[in-house]
Amino acid sequence: MDRTPLGSLVVALAAVLVLGGLTTTARVAGAELARNGGFEAGLDGWSCTAGSGAVVPAPVHGGAKALQATPAGGDNARCTQTVTVRPDSAYTLSGWVRGSYVHLGASGTGTTDVSTWTQSAPDWQRLTTTFRTGPATRTVTVHVHGWYGTGAYHADDLSLTGPGGDPVQVPAAPTGLTAGTAGSTTVPLSWTPAAGATSYHVYRGTARALTVTGTTATVTGLVPATAHTFQVTAVNEAGESPKSAAVTATTAPGPADPPPGQGLPAHALVGYLHASFANGSGYTRMADVPDTWDVINLAFGEPTSVTSGDIRFSLCPATECPGVESAADFKAAIKAKQAAGKKVLISIGGQNGQVQLATPAARDTFVASVSRIIDEYGLDGLDIDFEGHSLSLAAGDTDFRNPTTPVIVHLVSALKTLKAKYGPGFVLTMAPETFFVQLGHQYYGSGPWGGQDPRAGAYLPVIHALRDDLTLLHVQDYNSGPIMGLDGRYHSMGTADFHIAMTDMLLTGFPVAGDASRFFPALRPEQVAIGLPASPHAGNGHTAPAEVHQALDCLTRRVNCGSYRTHGTWPALRGLMTWSVNWDRFGGWEFSKNFDAYRWS
Numbered sequence: 001m002d003r004t005p006l007g008s009l010v011v012a013l014a015a016v017l018v019l020g021g022l023t024t025t026a027r028v029a030g031a032e033l034a035r036n037g038g039f040e041a042g043l044d045g046w047s048c049t050a051g052s053g054a055v056v057p058a059p060v061h062g063g064a065k066a067l068q069a070t071p072a073g074g075d076n077a078r079c080t081q082t083v084t085v086r087p088d089s090a091y092t093l094s095g096w097v098r099g100s101y102v103h104l105g106a107s108g109t110g111t112t113d114v115s116t117w118t119q120s121a122p123d124w125q126r127l128t129t130t131f132r133t134g135p136a137t138r139t140v141t142v143h144v145h146g147w148y149g150t151g152a153y154h155a156d157d158l159s160l161t162g163p164g165g166d167p168v169q170v171p172a173a174p175t176g177l178t179a180g181t182a183g184s185t186t187v188p189l190s191w192t193p194a195a196g197a198t199s200y201h202v203y204r205g206t207a208r209a210l211t212v213t214g215t216t217a218t219v220t221g222l223v224p225a226t227a228h229t230f231q232v233t234a235v236n237e238a239g240e241s242p243k244s245a246a247v248t249a250t251t252a253p254g255p256a257d258p259p260p261g262q263g264l265p266a267h268a269l270v271g272y273l274h275a276s277f278a279n280g281s282g283y284t285r286m287a288d289v290p291d292t293w294d295v296i297n298l299a300f301g302e303p304t305s306v307t308s309g310d311i312r313f314s315l316c317p318a319t320e321c322p323g324v325e326s327a328a329d330f331k332a333a334i335k336a337k338q339a340a341g342k343k344v345l346i347s348i349g350g351q352n353g354q355v356q357l358a359t360p361a362a363r364d365t366f367v368a369s370v371s372r373i374i375d376e377y378g379l380d381g382l383d384i385d386f387e388g389h390s391l392s393l394a395a396g397d398t399d400f401r402n403p404t405t406p407v408i409v410h411l412v413s414a415l416k417t418l419k420a421k422y423g424p425g426f427v428l429t430m431a432p433e434t435f436f437v438q439l440g441h442q443y444y445g446s447g448p449w450g451g452q453d454p455r456a457g458a459y460l461p462v463i464h465a466l467r468d469d470l471t472l473l474h475v476q477d478y479n480s481g482p483i484m485g486l487d488g489r490y491h492s493m494g495t496a497d498f499h500i501a502m503t504d505m506l507l508t509g510f511p512v513a514g515d516a517s518r519f520f521p522a523l524r525p526e527q528v529a530i531g532l533p534a535s536p537h538a539g540n541g542h543t544a545p546a547e548v549h550q551a552l553d554c555l556t557r558r559v560n561c562g563s564y565r566t567h568g569t570w571p572a573l574r575g576l577m578t579w580s581v582n583w584d585r586f587g588g589w590e591f592s593k594n595f596d597a598y599r600w601s
Helices: 329-340 360-379 406-422 460-465 496-508 546-556 581-586 591-595
Strands: 053-056 064-067 079-084 090-107 114-132 139-145 155-160 173-181 188-190 199-204 208-210 216-219 229-237 247-250 268-274 295-303 343-349 381-385 427-430 511-514 516-522 529-535 575-579
Touching: 064 139, 064 496, 139 155, 173 229, 173 247, 188 229, 199 216, 208 216, 208 516, 216 329, 268 581, 268 591, 295 360, 295 381, 295 427, 329 360, 329 581, 343 360, 343 427, 360 381, 360 406, 381 406, 406 427, 496 529, 529 546, 546 591, 575 581, 575 591, 581 591
Parallel strands: 268 295, 268 575, 295 343, 343 381, 381 427, 529 575
Antiparallel strands: 053 064, 064 155, 079 139, 090 114, 090 139, 090 155, 173 188, 188 216, 199 208, 199 229, 229 247, 511 516
């Protein structure tokens, strides 16, 4: 959240290399291994994402046909073929391409994956690269792809030469699937390895729940006190095995008190109160916050240094905030709000409050200092509003299910510790910007492609790890560049379409960085609120009341949707969040009055 009236965010974009594959047969040493590299047999042997590829008679480099593939939305028109190879052997990959930002490469080499590309090829241009396979490598995946938002590219006469290998067989179905002790929303699973498998798909009922490379997995986000049936398949380059024998596990009952949502009303209004600082919006006393506000986030608890983990909070000095109440009156007003059913949280971070829990010591200091603030003021929970470089993924940390970046691992550990300390009634909320969440739909961290801002999507592993502990996620749908929705189109802030598209992604789930095998699961609608600036002074992306009502109509009743079509209807959507109570007061309480005026059903 910005302390200044306006904020901005620059979004950097970079290329993404993703893997895929098909089977092939053995070849003699030194022979051509790519099947149908000239596309004379159509797309036989090739698989193109999202139906993006087609065979055309012109332009061609050789023969009578060539590949034409068209990137669209979140798809980079990636066409792949998996080829059997020999371990510890040298190979040459080449091909002819036309278009802008066309990439040719090989992955799964067992040594260093390779890629070569051209920024601009108005006429046919040859790309070539070489690699050596690892000591246990028996298949590699060759790929050609374009770039998001660019025009169609062409490829022809793709070639992979070197010694051939033995054909890959589809693995047998896994055996020994067992379920461990179930929690209220989780079930741990384990099974026996299947020969030749490179990964495993875990199914809950008929739907794929997740994909893992090991032989254990924990399925999350389940309904308490319910029987759930699971199966597993083994996967490699040749395909997917039949499903294993099924196992059924019943989740434990959930906590009876408080109910889901930690006692929040069905539709809640969340606002940040400038309690520790002053800006142009003026100071608002806790006792003067209208009853419309259901959750009041105290902005901000601040670190003594970026890496210390030590968080402090104090009321705004009277010299900066005329009319500020005493600490005793402030605490009494908090108790009065709580007696009226409201929740009061300490918010950590904001635009200027960078927090990096890079060590176990910083994590422990964070837990201790936040606990002191909660206990001193008798608060209901914690809001995480980390911005800037507080969360940034280390290079190569691209699996949001199993993050290794210390600042993320220690933050998750700290928040789980606080949740366990204060019990099920502890309210935990987060307010990331779209850059840190929805942008992961296109670009996730620095990744293997290099150059991308490592903050992009950096909240995804935190949200995933805490999805069973998280009360509310209210992404800031403002101070943002255009973001691509699940419809493959870019949406700009300040419109109903932007809020519909961004919220639909959270409630539907989405592939991360274009990789369907890394599917970010949907949040429950009662965990989601839409973040908005309270007035044009509060941040870029102010949305007119009519547009806010249109977004709520579409998401909760699937009417008045405009050009965007949601993937579901969510009448239990929790509500709205705004920056801030102070700015709403400055604007004549327009935002909160608009919330009160909306008919949720």
